[in-house]
Amino acid sequence: MSTNAGITQPRGLTRGLLSVNAWLVYLFFYAPIVLLIIFSFSDNRNVGVWGGFTLDWYREFGDSQPTKAALWNSIQIAVASTLISVVLGTMGALALERFKFRGKQVFDALLYLPIIIPDVTMAVMMLLFFSQIAGWLGLSKGFATITLSHIAFSISFVSVVVRARLAGSDDRLEEAALDLYATRWQAFRFVTLPLIMPGILGGALLAFTLSLDDVVITQFVAGPGWTTLPVFVFGLIRKGVTPLINSVSVVMLLASTALVAVSLIAQRARGGDVV
Amino acid sequence: MKTTRKSTWVGILAAFAVLAAACGGSDSAESAAGSCAVGQVDGDLALYNWAEYIDPDHLQAFADEFGINATMDTYDSNEAMQPIIAAGSSGYDVIVPSDYMMGIMIEGGFVQPLNFDAIPNSKNISPDFANPSYDPEQTHSVPYQWGFTGLAVNTAVVGTDFPRSWDLVFGDEASAYAGQITLLNDPRETLGAALKSLGYSLNSTDEGELAEAQAVVAAAKDNLLAFNTDSADELLTSGESVIAHAYSGDAFTQFLETDNPDDYVFFVPEEGGTRWVDNMAIPFDAPHPCTAHTFINWLLDADEGATLSNWNYYGTPNSGAIDALDDELRDFLTSPDVLVGGLDSVESISDTGEFETNFSDAFTNAKG
Numbered sequence: 001m002s003t004n005a006g007i008t009q010p011r012g013l014t015r016g017l018l019s020v021n022a023w024l025v026y027l028f029f030y031a032p033i034v035l036l037i038i039f040s041f042s043d044n045r046n047v048g049v050w051g052g053f054t055l056d057w058y059r060e061f062g063d064s065q066p067t068k069a070a071l072w073n074s075i076q077i078a079v080a081s082t083l084i085s086v087v088l089g090t091m092g093a094l095a096l097e098r099f100k101f102r103g104k105q106v107f108d109a110l111l112y113l114p115i116i117i118p119d120v121t122m123a124v125m126m127l128l129f130f131s132q133i134a135g136w137l138g139l140s141k142g143f144a145t146i147t148l149s150h151i152a153f154s155i156s157f158v159s160v161v162v163r164a165r166l167a168g169s170d171d172r173l174e175e176a177a178l179d180l181y182a183t184r185w186q187a188f189r190f191v192t193l194p195l196i197m198p199g200i201l202g203g204a205l206l207a208f209t210l211s212l213d214d215v216v217i218t219q220f221v222a223g224p225g226w227t228t229l230p231v232f233v234f235g236l237i238r239k240g241v242t243p244l245i246n247s248v249s250v251v252m253l254l255a256s257t258a259l260v261a262v263s264l265i266a267q268r269a270r271g272g273d274v275v
Numbered sequence: 276m277k278t279t280r281k282s283t284w285v286g287i288l289a290a291f292a293v294l295a296a297a298c299g300g301s302d303s304a305e306s307a308a309g310s311c312a313v314g315q316v317d318g319d320l321a322l323y324n325w326a327e328y329i330d331p332d333h334l335q336a337f338a339d340e341f342g343i344n345a346t347m348d349t350y351d352s353n354e355a356m357q358p359i360i361a362a363g364s365s366g367y368d369v370i371v372p373s374d375y376m377m378g379i380m381i382e383g384g385f386v387q388p389l390n391f392d393a394i395p396n397s398k399n400i401s402p403d404f405a406n407p408s409y410d411p412e413q414t415h416s417v418p419y420q421w422g423f424t425g426l427a428v429n430t431a432v433v434g435t436d437f438p439r440s441w442d443l444v445f446g447d448e449a450s451a452y453a454g455q456i457t458l459l460n461d462p463r464e465t466l467g468a469a470l471k472s473l474g475y476s477l478n479s480t481d482e483g484e485l486a487e488a489q490a491v492v493a494a495a496k497d498n499l500l501a502f503n504t505d506s507a508d509e510l511l512t513s514g515e516s517v518i519a520h521a522y523s524g525d526a527f528t529q530f531l532e533t534d535n536p537d538d539y540v541f542f543v544p545e546e547g548g549t550r551w552v553d554n555m556a557i558p559f560d561a562p563h564p565c566t567a568h569t570f571i572n573w574l575l576d577a578d579e580g581a582t583l584s585n586w587n588y589y590g591t592p593n594s595g596a597i598d599a600l601d602d603e604l605r606d607f608l609t610s611p612d613v614l615v616g617g618l619d620s621v622e623s624i625s626d627t628g629e630f631e632t633n634f635s636d637a638f639t640n641a642k643g
Contacts, residue, residue: 222348227349
């Protein structure tokens, strides 16, 4: 799949320059992360001043009740919003890719809106929306409002990823299944769903990461007791950046790396019988 | 081809309804704050505060004493907090706005008048903090913590024989420390310092005075290491700068982190500087106003006030708490070497309305 038989490999100087460029890009991406990890072990309150090796900042993270509470809030919200937005986003993608219906173009355009509008605009919209409807829906600000907001922007990302996968898969496989007396549900469950599973997983991963990362929208729609980890970290920065923030970031980094690895393994395992 | 449009929408609506139902009804039983008794609680406390401004265990002690739950959520700027309260249904019972924002929120009607019958400990508020300009009748707010803005100096490099004046950063003396001075990256603070050095009010709305201040900052730029707010104290204690325009609480805690705290001094120059005050107030639609009053009253208690300051190391407006402060903190807060020009020389930053744009424009131009 990845063999470029028709394209000649660059040679000589071009090849050298290209690989230097590639390494520079990687350096640019990963040097800050490496520094962040190194200084999370620094025994000095000032980020950027090495003060000898210590695990104190990880210990402080473990001992800090507000930090752990914020992390737990973030995880609950990310899991809930990912599950719901994956289902809704996949349904949206199937409808838009497979069916023709009135208003499809409008629906299509509207689906992209959360991707292109600035965070702060969406945050203010959400804030006003929830403040207005909170009263008569009996919705108090907190878990529900944050999760709904995250679902609102995640659906778009999930459906874009799933649609890309759907567009690349062959309709005729599903038709063949139907010809062979599969019911619509069976055709979906045993043919279409496995086909688009890598897309769904990719979308889920994206939704999870976006939810875990979001500061602006969350800050506006959060309620009592529902400060998430990134919002909490942002608040801490006002008091000066200490390596505690590094240690929190490293833990989050490890968690997302583990997630990416799991999804890659899952996709590879399925890859054999799908592609 | 059949479309599944209708069922999709039904599904979405159903999911929404389930979520809404799962979250339960709001428990905002409106109780008139006017009828709250001393020590009465009408539900859990939701505190909306700056990060690391109260010990979580201290907050829990309040919850335990009154048999309720207490949560704290944090914000990183007044501007982030204000729209959330103003939109309504925020769910918070007590908020902690800074002085100028307190004025804006009182004017906008986003906080409710306090019932001082339920806050007998308000007698502990030091006269220095009573009836501030942003709440002249002291009807909507009580002070929480306070601090100064001034200069922090590394005496190991600069020595102790320097003028306790803004000349140290704006005058001829500054050139001796070229490249080792930081000023706050904040229009009101830094232009305010320049205005003070010229003998004007830091809340001046006179365009001529502001232009003079802009010129002072622009001229000082050649001697600067940086305009820096977030790590000004770290730059000082790591040796990259020797004079820093800084906030008292942050500078003081940073000094104590070093191996030789005595090498550093903080002072408000004789011409004066900023005194900021953060305040406790109750949002207009707070779900539990009586709990909010009880919390405010509890924190104004002499012992609780001292516990608060001994943890966050900011100044206490609680005259009863002074004696119970850690010695080093009390010395710092009350030393005449810190507030060189006396209490009359400092001002709070107040909201100048439309003129705020002039400040930010002048600062941008000065930074060039």
